[in-house]
Amino acid sequence: MARSGLTRSVYALHEGVFSVGMDKVFHRLAPGEEAAKGALKLSLNPFLILQDDAVILLDPGMGEFTQDGSVEVMRQNLAEVGLTLEDVTDVVISHLHLDHIGGLAHQEDGYWQLTFPEATHWINRDEIARVEAKGTFYGERQTEFFFFVTSRASIERVETGAIPLRGWSSRHLGGHTSHSVAWVIGEDSPSEPTYVMAGDVVGSKGALLRRYQANYDVDPQQASDAREAIKKEAFEKGWIFMAYHEATAPFMRLTESSTSGYTVEAVEMDQGVPVVNPDQA
Numbered sequence: 447m448a449r450s451g452l453t454r455s456v457y458a459l460h461e462g463v464f465s466v467g468m469d470k471v472f473h474r475l476a477p478g479e480e481a482a483k484g485a486l487k488l489s490l491n492p493f494l495i496l497q498d499d500a501v502i503l504l505d506p507g508m509g510e511f512t513q514d515g516s517v518e519v520m521r522q523n524l525a526e527v528g529l530t531l532e533d534v535t536d537v538v539i540s541h542l543h544l545d546h547i548g549g550l551a552h553q554e555d556g557y558w559q560l561t562f563p564e565a566t567h568w569i570n571r572d573e574i575a576r577v578e579a580k581g582t583f584y585g586e587r588q589t590e591f592f593f594f595v596t597s598r599a600s601i602e603r604v605e606t607g608a609i610p611l612r613g614w615s616s617r618h619l620g621g622h623t624s625h626s627v628a629w630v631i632g633e634d635s636p637s638e639p640t641y642v643m644a645g646d647v648v649g650s651k652g653a654l655l656r657r658y659q660a661n662y663d664v665d666p667q668q669a670s671d672a673r674e675a676i677k678k679e680a681f682e683k684g685w686i687f688m689a690y691h692e693a694t695a696p697f698m699r700l701t702e703s704s705t706s707g708y709t710v711e712a713v714e715m716d717q718g719v720p721v722v723n724p725d726q727a
């Protein structure tokens with residue numbers, strides 16, 4: 447695969463745009479379709495990073511847990527870049543919410559299967575301990591899913607600050623879940639861009655533009671403080687944000703800082719870093 451001289455290529459694998467209302471079900475929207483009244487319009491963008499010989503997914507999407515979900519969207523998106531589910535060597539997680547990890551396993555003939563059977567799964571150790579201690583994960587089926595994954599997948603429990611993969615390190619954010627992290631990718635290589643993926647602490651363009659507290663965060667004040675801190679660091683260092691829930695342009699940079707906030711610019715991902723299937727539902 448051509449890498450245009452870069453040693454690291456970054457892709458957004460668009461899983462779809464969804465309307466999410468009171469029932470918490472992710473209903474797929476057709477291109478241009480608006481969310482139901484009172485419902486949120488949410489995109490899902492698992493990120494694919496190719497570096498050295500590694501094929502890395504950063505939050506693998508919701509998989510079977512959307513209303514019409516299946517493993518096929520991920521299979522097709524990987525096929526677009528010549529890869530299979532079995533080629534994935536590493537899966538890195540921002541936090542343990544279903545819309546970020548539902549794609550880790552799927553059912554075949556009534557049995558759970560790991561979606562990325564060859565992959566090492568990197569999860570913050572306090573974040574996984576949080577869910578294990580609770581003993582449940584959403585409903586019955588999701589709990590079965592979660593404990594299947596943690597018992598069968600190759601899981602590495604990452605300490606904050608560790609470097610699990612070349613150029614990858616995590617920052618503790620908390621706030622959204624008590625141990626959600628930001629992944630910073632590329633600080634090892636000054637000649638290439640550095641990316642930051644901060645899960646749902648910075649999940650959309652709105653999170654970059656505004657200062658706010660959100661009631662979906664477990665600790666809204668902590669999430670807000672962590673969001674402003676990572677925005678400040680990213681602005682000063684010129685990092686590119688990867689926004690998991692942003693629909694059309696998930697890669698963004700902060701270009702100006704003023705008393706009212708930051709100016710946000712979409713980053714065109716050319717040179718071997720395209721967005722896959724940007725308009726395909």
Ligand SMILES: [Zn+2]
Pocket residue numbers: 543545546646649691
């Ligand atoms: Zn989310």
